[in-house]
Amino acid sequence: MSTTERRSRIEALGAFLPAGSQTSEELRAEAPGLGDAxxxxITGIAERxxxxxxxxxxxxxxxxALAAARDCLAASRxxxxxxxxxxxASIxxxxxxxxxxxxxxxxxxLAGELGARPGVLSFDVSNACAGMMTGVWLxxxxxxxGAVRSGMVVSGEQATRVARTAARELTDSYDPQFASLSVGDSAAAVILDESTDPADRIHYIELMTCSEYSHLCMGMPSDRGQGIALYTDNKKMHDRNRLKLWPRFHEDFLAKNGHRFADEEFDYVIHxxxxxxxIDYVNQTAEAEFGTPMPASLQVVERFGxxxxxxxxxxxxxxxRGNGLPRSTGSAANRDHGRDHDRDQGRSGARYLMVPAASGVVTGALSATITNARV
Structure with a gap:
């Protein structure tokens, strides 16, 4: 196989979720400044x-991260x-x-704890919430x-540290720390190796950073007390012009290759x-920009934040894993999309689109057909 023909695939996935959980109502009760908000x-998140x-x-x-990496290796070949x-890629x-x-x-x-061979190439990346996507891009x-044949990208996030700071410090639902109440803790790991089948392949992954918006979401030590805080301008982060960055970037990328979004025939999108x-708002914006219904939108945010x-x-x-994900759908046409998604959930050979939306601001697209990924 020549260098120009090499492609990667998602070979295995692993995760770790703490047993402890907290409902949004329980978190609100710890934030006296919120009143009855x-x-x-507001967030659509029931618990995390x-x-x-x-x-x-x-x-x-x-x-x-170590637990997720071990889980991934347990599933992997x-x-x-x-x-x-x-x-x-941890923040x-x-x-x-x-x-x-x-x-x-x-x-x-992590490499040492996992039993990787001595001297294996290892490094950290930092790109806000696009960290794992950046690691996969690399x-x-x-x-x-041809530099490597296989590798792992892994991340563990103790994100609720910023939620605890916000609960102590925010004054109302318009406070720039309000978005911190949406986070949850978890870890994930993914192994990529070389693809030998177009039906099991990452077709492309492209990322773009728009530094003009970097000030809209900043993580730093709290400016009011001890602790790590996250300050987000939700109104500007989620306005329609900012949400148009992804579909316009993706549309331009596809056009350079003579394609349109509808030609990609995605089965699922993960924002x-x-x-x-x-998620609903970005899907509606994308439908208007692309002029075509969005694929079924997968989400776990209600359960995990x-x-x-x-x-x-x-x-x-x-x-x-077939864990019954809720799916948001943008239109009646999308709910059908020419496929029986309820029957086909998790089916082999489905085509997935992953769209990052990270502080920085980072956007982009990962397109992959998944047939033999182990979970």
Whole structure:
């Protein structure tokens, strides 16, 4: 196979979800500044998973990432010693209880814990909630170039740390920390290797950063007290002009290759799991921009909240495992879409579109047909 013909595929997926959970009503009760604001109605999130703060539970960012990586390897055809590269994409690099950890890299430590061969290539990436997507973009390019044959992208997110800060500090539902109440804790891992079948392949993955909007969502130490905080201008982050960035970028990319969105015949779309209203709104915006119904939209946000870098791959894994994902649909035509989606949920050979929406602002598209992914 020549270099120009190499492609990657999603070979296996793994995840870890803490056993602890918190409903939106329970979280609202911890936020006296909210008054009677209905967090579940505003976000569409009923509950989210919450890590155990006891260091012995091993549910810091590193511990959850390690559990997800082991889960992924348990499903995979590959062993840890087969991997040519390990990439970590966590935003919340918490290890040993509550310490933010920067060196040595999470990826290097994870590779060692997993039993990867000595000296295996490993590195961390940081790109807000597009971190895992960025890691997959890099790994896909490495496989296409022939530099590696297989690798893992993994992330663990102790995201509810910002929710606790917000509950203490926000003053009303318009407070810039309100979006912090939507997050949940989780970890996810994905193994990519070389594709030998067009029916089991990442067709393309393209990303774009629009720094003009970088100030609209910022994570940093709280400016009101102790703790990590997230400040988001929800109105501007989710306005129609910003939501048009993805469909216009994707449309331009397809046009350069002589295609239209309708030609892609996607079976499913997975958006960043920000909230149910956001997902519905971005689908409606995209339908108007593309001039065609959107595919069935998969989501786990109602049960798990916004799980940051892990959201797309957690949603995909839940879907492939047949865990009865709720699906939003933009129109009557979309609900049919020429396919019986209720019958075909998780079927082999389905074509998936993943669309990141991250602070930065980062958008883009990953297109993949999945036939033999192990979960």
């Amino acid at each position: 209905d967090v579940e109605r 998973r919450v890590h155990d703060p006891d260091p012995a539970a091993g549910e810091d960012s590193f511990g959850m 590959h062993r840890a010693a087969d991997l040519d590269v390990v990439i970590s 919340t690099r918490v290890k040993d209880g509550s310490r933010f950890h920067f060196e040595p890299s999470f990826a290097g430590m 790994l896909d390019r490495m496989i296409r170039s 960043h799991q920000v909230g149910t209203r956001f 916004n799980t940051a870098t892990t959201s797309h791959f957690l949603t995909l894994r839940e879907h492939l």
